[in-house]
Amino acid sequence: MKDGRSFEHRHFAHCESGVVTSLLGHHGLELSEPMVFGVAGGLTFAYLPFIKINGMPLLSYRMPPRSIIGGIQRRLGVRFRTKKYRDRGQALFDLERFVADGQAVGLQTSVYWLPYFPPEMRFQFNAHNLIVCAKEGDEFVVSDPVADHLVKIRPEDLQNARFARGTLAPKGFLYYPAFIPGGIDLPAAVRKSIRKTANMMLHAPVPFGLRGILLMADRIEKMGREDPRIVRLILGHIVRMQEEIGTGGGGFRFMYAAFLQEAADLLANPVLREASGRMTEAGDLWRQFALLCARAIRSRTDGIDLPPIAGILRRCAEAERQVYRMMASG
Amino acid sequence: MKIHETPQDNIKTLGGFKKALYALDEQGRYRTCATSGWEVEEIVLLDALEDYRRKAEAARAQALESKVSPIAYFMHRRCMDPITLAQAMGLFRWQVRRHLKPEVFRKLSDGMLQRYADLFRIPIRALKRFGEEET
Numbered sequence: 522m523k524d525g526r527s528f529e530h531r532h533f534a535h536c537e538s539g540v541v542t543s544l545l546g547h548h549g550l551e552l553s554e555p556m557v558f559g560v561a562g563g564l565t566f567a568y569l570p571f572i573k574i575n576g577m578p579l580l581s582y583r584m585p586p587r588s589i590i591g592g593i594q595r596r597l598g599v600r601f602r603t604k605k606y607r608d609r610g611q612a613l614f615d616l617e618r619f620v621a622d623g624q625a626v627g628l629q630t631s632v633y634w635l636p637y638f639p640p641e642m643r644f645q646f647n648a649h650n651l652i653v654c655a656k657e658g659d660e661f662v663v664s665d666p667v668a669d670h671l672v673k674i675r676p677e678d679l680q681n682a683r684f685a686r687g688t689l690a691p692k693g694f695l696y697y698p699a700f701i702p703g704g705i706d707l708p709a710a711v712r713k714s715i716r717k718t719a720n721m722m723l724h725a726p727v728p729f730g731l732r733g734i735l736l737m738a739d740r741i742e743k744m745g746r747e748d749p750r751i752v753r754l755i756l757g758h759i760v761r762m763q764e765e766i767g768t769g770g771g772g773f774r775f776m777y778a779a780f781l782q783e784a785a786d787l788l789a790n791p792v793l794r795e796a797s798g799r800m801t802e803a804g805d806l807w808r809q810f811a812l813l814c815a816r817a818i819r820s821r822t823d824g825i826d827l828p829p830i831a832g833i834l835r836r837c838a839e840a841e842r843q844v845y846r847m848m849a850s851g
Numbered sequence: 852m853k854i855h856e857t858p859q860d861n862i863k864t865l866g867g868f869k870k871a872l873y874a875l876d877e878q879g880r881y882r883t884c885a886t887s888g889w890e891v892e893e894i895v896l897l898d899a900l901e902d903y904r905r906k907a908e909a910a911r912a913q914a915l916e917s918k919v920s921p922i923a924y925f926m927h928r929r930c931m932d933p934i935t936l937a938q939a940m941g942l943f944r945w946q947v948r949r950h951l952k953p954e955v956f957r958k959l960s961d962g963m964l965q966r967y968a969d970l971f972r973i974p975i976r977a978l979k980r981f982g983e984e985e986t
Binding site for chain 2: 532533534554555574575576633638639640641642643644645667668669685686687688750753754756757758760761764765767769770771775776778779782783801804805808811812814815818819
């Protein structure tokens, strides 16, 4: 195993795909972040207005936490060693040992307890991934993939972050690659994942996939009767899920377009290149949607014009439909 | 989105960090590029925080009149609602709802108050002597 002190920090768009990319690279399997995200089947859309978190509807542009770790194992035959803890002391003891052995490890944490995070972003979100790669003095050195440089954290803060309670509680979750097979058939894995993501987005029932996007458009259009304050908060919440949480922009659509571009080269498949271009357009539309929402929020007028906002979402769904059809046929 | 179109709005809410975005270079190839943030992100985040701030201020006024317990103020200040607070504390919702009542709050043990104080990242006296000093 390699020396953690030689660990190279890299800046990524998304925490889980970033950690997995970094750890695999550290162990000699060089893949890009979009490749990891795409081949693990990270992309999705889900809108569950009946599940409320802090009063806001649950929605996601990507598969649930830990599915990239799971997906990469399934598709590439890589094996991660994973560990959960009941005993906080044991978790810290093990971490100290890994660091002493030079083993960089991925950890699941709550951003609420990470002091280096901007104070405005320290919400109760329990599925943030980071890498602990060394120790300097009393502090752990953290390679947080969404930060542009290495950061440090005191053990007691890290302990709180690893043992935060609530939805998706990390329970000290720790992981690192234990086995990387030789001769990975990347083209075959890519083909499989592309077909799976395309089918899921095209055919999944409401409120998932394209039907989920269209449901969200319908719901937004009908919000006109609600309190304008609530309407603004819900629109803002959707935009935050899309842009603020490390998505690489446009709710992971740009990262997926980057994956399709790489896949087109790998498989020498021009249809996928076209799909990548169309996905970029979809991402641009999502950014326009975000811009419209932000303008409505800033204007603070009571009558937010909702039909154009819903309209642009329907255009997002249409653009994506073409992408997934090309993916399914390619 | 092209690299030269990526917003660089130096938003405060990123706290000096940069984020990575995927965008197209001149040759139409995807690259990662760093952004100092997009105004849109800042607008929506500040709007959400403003909502918590308002709820916190309302709770503070009510707590000073002993209509709710100080827990309500710190709950909103730390951007939580009763459900999130209950989950983060490892309690049932009904327990947290009761703790939000001043008469129940007054009878809470120091152990329980300390757990709330740890979660809110405040000294326990900020709960026990709410309103006596600036929090």
